Amino acid sequence: MNEPWVRPTAFAITFAIMFVFESLFPRRIRTENRIARTWNNLLLSFFNTAAFRFIPFLSAVGTANLAESKKLGLFHMWNVPIVLQYVLVVILLDLLIYWQHVAFHRIPILWQIHRVHHADHDLDASSGLRFHPIEIAVSLLIKSLAVLALGASPKSVILFEVILNSCAIFNHSNLKLPQNIDQLLRLLLVTPDMHRVHHSIHRDETRCNYGFNIPWWDRMFHTYKAQPREPHEKMQLGVPEFPDSQQTVSILSMLLIPFKDRPQDDSVAKQNETRIPR
Numbered sequence: 001m002n003e004p005w006v007r008p009t010a011f012a013i014t015f016a017i018m019f020v021f022e023s024l025f026p027r028r029i030r031t032e033n034r035i036a037r038t039w040n041n042l043l044l045s046f047f048n049t050a051a052f053r054f055i056p057f058l059s060a061v062g063t064a065n066l067a068e069s070k071k072l073g074l075f076h077m078w079n080v081p082i083v084l085q086y087v088l089v090v091i092l093l094d095l096l097i098y099w100q101h102v103a104f105h106r107i108p109i110l111w112q113i114h115r116v117h118h119a120d121h122d123l124d125a126s127s128g129l130r131f132h133p134i135e136i137a138v139s140l141l142i143k144s145l146a147v148l149a150l151g152a153s154p155k156s157v158i159l160f161e162v163i164l165n166s167c168a169i170f171n172h173s174n175l176k177l178p179q180n181i182d183q184l185l186r187l188l189l190v191t192p193d194m195h196r197v198h199h200s201i202h203r204d205e206t207r208c209n210y211g212f213n214i215p216w217w218d219r220m221f222h223t224y225k226a227q228p229r230e231p232h233e234k235m236q237l238g239v240p241e242f243p244d245s246q247q248t249v250s251i252l253s254m255l256l257i258p259f260k261d262r263p264q265d266d267s268v269a270k271q272n273e274t275r276i277p278r
């Protein structure tokens with residue numbers, strides 16, 4: 001498998017499909033210029049991909065290659081059937097990403113960085129790519145350590161990365177799904193309506209629905225919220241500290257968000273839940 005091409009190709013196909021479908025069947029009316037947002041979110045993603053591609057231990061596939069050549073990790077110690085290895089890699093790495101996401105919300109310094117992702121006032125396929133380089137670096141390091149511990153094969157890691165990337169694009173999209181299809185998909189996948197609750201401006205809703213691929217973890221660890229308290233069409237997205245789109249759209253402003261306007265503590269955020277204008 002030619003890894004340098006597999007992921008960009010899968011990304012381009014998923015992004016193009018979701019871009020078209022969310023244009024045809026939008027869930028919410030946009031509040032900002034779509035082209036400017038999409039362009040800046042994509043630019044940030046390309047920057048992150050280029051910046052970390054060749055740094056050792058910041059590439060999960062690179063680490064998987066190392067584990068394979070040196071026969072490191074659990075799968076090299078125990079004889080686990082290959083199909084089971086793939087299933088375990090996808091499920092266990094997804095569980096890890098769930099807890100990492102919880103940590104990015106619960107630990108103040110990590111939340112300061114993760115706000116770049118949440119400061120988006122609209123939510124669409126491009127939001128799934130919008131992460132600060134520091135968050136990407138931390139995430140790649142954690143993932144690489146897990147890959148090393150498991151001794152995951154490069155192909156299984158590529159599979160996980162493709163699934164994660166595709167699901168992130170899908171569940172951030174502004175796609176309106178029929179209610180019954182949404183309910184059915186939620187048994188296996190995080191849907192756009194499910195993930196949108198997590199992007200609410202209300203702190204209590206932001207601390208729900210952390211899952212990216214598999215929706216089971218939120219149900220298992222009691223962080224599942226089926227619907228936002230306001231209707232999807234009207235609910236406000238973003239973070240209270242950045243109400244102005246000037247502070248959130250350009251790539252430079254996104255890169256600076258972790259160093260600006262300290263996050264509100266829980267008590268202030270709670271007061272604002274009743275004050276924020278609709």
Ligand SMILES: [Zn+2]
Pocket residue numbers: 101105114117118198
């Ligand atoms: Zn989040």
